Amino acid sequence: MKKLVNDPKRVVEESVAGFASAHADLVTASSDPLFIARAGGATRGKVGLVSGGGSGHEPLHAGFVGYGMLDAAVPGPVFTSPTPDPIVAATKAADGGAGVLHIVKNYTGDVLNFETAADLALAEGIEVRAVVTDDDVAVRDSLYTAGRRGVAGTVLVERIAGAAAERGDDLDAVAGIAERVNANVRSMGVALTPCVVPHAGEPSFELADDEIELGIGIHGEPGRTRTKLVSADEVVDLLLDPILADLPFGEGDRTLLFVNGMGGTPLVELYIFFRRAAEVLGERGIAVERSLVGNFVTSLEMQGASITVLKLDDELVELWDSPLHTAALRWGR
Template sequence: MKKLINAPDDVVAEALAGMALAHADLIRVQPDPLVIVRADAPIANKVGIISGGGSGHEPMHGGFVGRGMLDAACPGHIFTSPVPDQMLAATRAVDAGRGVLQIVKNYTGDVMNFEMAAELAAAEGIEVATVITNDDVAVENSTWTAGRRGVGLTVLLEKIVGAAAEAGADLATLTALAQRVNAEGRSMGMALTSCTVPNVGRPGFDLPEGEIELGIGIHGEPGRYRVALAPAAEIAAMLVAPILEDLPFQRGDQVLAFVNGMGGTPLIELYLMYRELHKLLAARGIHIRRQLIGNYITSLDMAGCSFTLLRLDDHLTQLWDAPVLTPALRWGH
């Protein structure tokens, strides 16, 4: 294992310390319990938006804390859920009296711990609502989940709901909006390699040189099935077909197309994959109205990518286009 680290146990804390130094104008990092909070939180007359999960998916979630997106994020150890104390601390830090919305990826530990934190916050008089993302079409149940996993759509949902919160929407409106975004989006991922967790020191699963894994999750877990390595056009078709069938998307739909890197794939390959996705959707009469290409929800050093399609209307497009200023996502300022 070759990694730019000091000690495996210190990776998360030291990375967050670096993040705090680099983006002191946008975020602050509270050390105990460990929480990343928007620098100007709590914000008067605004619903707080929080999320979180295991580390190793950077820039998810801490990189999305800032104006127009999240108010706080709770980082767990690598691929491990944060604990309720972190979520409660995040809730307290962002509550301005209008309630707090939790955005939770559908992983068993995350769901359970956020639920406990919401109960503790409610006992303190803080109104909390929760929306669970479960956009992964690859599996219904896995080692990590009961039901579908929450993956790439979480990024898009945090941006859209964050824009609505910034504009002053109330908790009920934001909850309904988040549920709608979750219902209108689907994702599918693939891997060329596994990833290496620093504390483990070896790849999470063995993937032979001439094979790829389809339907992988973001914790280094294997996917739905393995196939022989193929040209990018064929891989793109394997990813997009189950997405289009699942919703289902229809001719005339307008979508936000998100090509996400898993951490070890260069942008030249991600743009190539976007080209293939664009061709496949155009052939089906589906118009890409907005797009996002890059590493936004990763799996450490895994080589691979995921596709996410979100069906858009004018309102969702307007919220996507609204200004955002975070360490990892920024436009309109």
């Protein structure tokens, strides 16, 4: 294992400190309990948005704290849910008096700990709603979940719900927007290599040099099938077919196409993926109106990618395009 770390037990703590120092104009960090919040504190009268989960998926979630997206993020240990205490602290930091929305990826630990934190926050007078993301079409009831996993579609939920909160929607309306995005987004990923969790010091699973895992989870959970490596276009087709069949997507639909890298895949390969995915959608009469390409929901240094397709309408396009300023995404301001 070769990693640029000091003490494997302090990876998250030191990474958060570095992130906060690099982006001090956007965020502040609390070390005890550990969470990241917007610089300047909560916006009075605005619904607050909080998300979080195990570290190792950067820039998810801390990289999306800022104007037009999250108000706070809670990083747990690598691939491990944060405990309720920092989630409660982040919820308090995000509360501007209009309530707080928790956006939670569907992993058992995340769901349970965010539920407990919501109960504790409610006892202190903060109204909390929660939306659980479950956009992965690959498998149900994986090693970490009951039901489908929440993966890269979570970024789109956080962005569009954050835009709704920024324009002044109330808590029920912001939660409704988040639920609408989650209901209309589907994802599936592929791994070419495993990753190495720092404190484990060895690959999280084994994959032969000529094999790929279709439907992999962002923690390295098994997918639908393991097969021989094929061309990029063939891999895209293997991912897109189940995505488009699941909602389903069809001729005349307007979409946002998101090609996400798993941490170790260069942009040159991600754009090859995007090219083929856009081509397939076009052949089926599905319009790609918005796009996102890059490493946004990673799995440490895993080589691989995921494809996410969101069905759009006029309101979702307007919210997506509205001003945004975070460490990982910025446009319009």
